[in-house]
Amino acid sequence: MTPATPRPAPTGHTRVAAVIGSPVRHSLSPALHNAAFAAAGLDWVYLAFEVAPGAVPAALGGVRALGIAGLSVTMPHKDAVAAGCDEVSVAARALGAVNCVVNDGGRLVGHNTDGAGFVASLREEGCDPAGMRCVVLGAGGAARAVVEALGAAGAAEVCVVNRTAAKAEVAAALAGGAGRVGGADAVAGADLIVNATSVGMGADAGSLPCDAGLLRAGQWVADIVYEPADTALLLAARAVGAHPIGGIGMLIHQAAVAFTLWTGVDAPVHAMRTAGLAALDARQRT
Ligand code: ATR
Secondary structure (H helix, E strand, O other), rough: OOOOOOOOOOOEEEEEEEEOOOOOOOOOOHHHHHHHHHHHHOEEEEEEEEEEOOHHHHHHHHHHHHHOOOEEEEOOOOOHHHHHOEEEOHHHOOOOOOOOEEOOOEEEEEEEEHHHHHHHHHHOOOOOOOOOEEEEOOOOOOHHHHHHHHHOOOOOOOEEEEOOOHHHHHHHOOOOOHHOOOHHHHHHHHOEEEEEEOOOHHHHHOOOOHHHHHHOOOOOEEEOOOOOOOOHHHHHHHHHHHHHOOOOOHHHHHHHHHHHHHOOOOOOHHHHHHHHHHHHHHHHHH
């Protein structure tokens, strides 16, 4: 795909960032970051590397040896990279998962930008979670990042609802004093409901992660699923007069936070969103 602003050919000065994962070939990150580097006028290029499970220590050695400036980390390597970094941010340590690495002169510093990206996507839509009663559906890696970030953003309550109760307890603890575990009926009393399960995507497209009859006008309803853009939950939210927030915003903003950590430059969010939507569209056609 051609970025909106084409970049000049790489030279000996070009800096390199990359994503590692397995599988990684369908990642949207190269489209987002190459568009961002071009829009910001930075001589950087972003690649995708398929790294086999077990090969993370060797890959991190390569990052150090080659001077790769920034790394994104996707499944299944977030835990292994957290263990292999020289330093890890407070949020990434709490989550035990790193999705972004900054190479500071050979010293690898791990971050987790998922939660901050999620809260940025809420704020972009006019939703400030400070003081809100929140319900997070799910307790996997993405849900834990959301719970931690909502707690840090000053939510009054972060109630985790999950099929597997033991995982809900672990996730709720990440929101500190605001965290608790609840049942499915907690949705009715929430100001903000977040679907952080995989229900609504892939084979589950069209399914709801909670009873739509519990949604009401005025609530904020966010889905971290971005494919399809209009999940069954968001359609149900819109139908009752709640405010739907799609998952594409979290995808864009977690990348935008990473971009700024690597470059020290404000991310060109608009260019990233345009590129992300175009890449998603192209992916859906293949
Ligand atoms: P990720 O790391 O991407 O968040 P994950 O760790 O596999 O993915 O977590 C998926 C979440 O979706 C989990 O909370 C899972 O519930 P369990 O902890 O009980 O497994 C939830 N989930 C997946 N499919 C579900 C379904 N059909 N109904 C309810 N919850 C579901």
